[in-house]
Amino acid sequence: MGHRAxxxxxxxxxxxxxxxxxxxGTDPSLAAEISDDTPLADGAVSASLLTDSIARDRILTDYLDPCVHEMLFLVAPSAGYEVTPYHVCWLEWGDGHEDGRGALIGTxxxxxxxxxxxxxxxxxxxxVIEMGVLSQRAAQAYLEARVCEEYAGVVYTYTGTGSGSAETDLSGAASESPVQPTSLPEGDRLPPDLHEWVDGTPPNDSTSPHDKRDDERDSDWT
Structure with a gap:
């Protein structure tokens, strides 16, 4: 089956x-294998491109299926092949075919x-859901809030469109992003790369399947 990343x-x-x-996706150790001398980690990373010239947020919404992938690694060749790893968490229940709510947690x-x-x-x-104590929607809202508050997670909705042209990415940069935190962590606990995911993000996520419970703290992100 593999541990996909x-x-x-x-x-x-x-x-x-x-x-x-x-x-x-087994663990974050792949990050240590990617370098200037071994940019594909000695074959651990496929030489074939899934897509090129894609915006960062579009990686999540178009390609990073949280039901399939376990890790995301972002590589900066211009910074000496510095690698930032993220755990991928699937925030829903079901067969995974149409349930694409996920979260990134910086390791x-x-x-x-x-x-x-x-x-x-x-x-x-x-x-708790099986016992009828909470609905699945309420349980998901709770899970998203825990991920964001305790681990400064960034929540996103995977759509699986898989279209990644540079023209589309650039034209969509000004539109509302589906990559947003659901609930806000107390204090400034985001690492630099996670700050980039949420900078300039509107406070309300129109793609979220549940009501926002922390609107009064949304201003902390702007």
Missing amino acids: LVGYRRPDGLYDLRYSHWG EQTDEPVRTWFRATKTTLSD
Whole structure:
């Protein structure tokens, strides 16, 4: 089955060339294997492009299926092949074919194993849903809030359109982004790369399936 990951290489124009790694999602260790001498981690990253010249947010909405992928790595060749890894969390329940709500958690934000915490929390919520204590919608809203508040996660909606032309990416830059936090972490706990995901993002996410519960704190992101 593999542990799937996507690897985005930042271009001089600020867009990304996107590649696939079948086993790179096992853990963040792939980041240490990518360098100037081994940009494809000695074959761990596919030489074939999934797409080129794609905007960062479009990687999430068009290609990063949270039900399939476990990690995302963003590579900056101009900065000595510095790599920033992210855990990918699937925030929904179901067969995964039409449920594309996901979240990114930067791996440098906590020493606690993120995956262990997330799986345990989601399993507990599954039991709560089956017992009829919470609806699936309420459980998802709670899970998103926990991811954002405790791990400064960035929530997004995967649409799977898979279209990544540079022209489309640039023209869509001024429109409202579906990549947004659901609930705000207290204080300034975002690492620099996660700040970039949310800078300039409107406070309300029109793609969210649930009501926002923290509108009074949305101004912290602007």
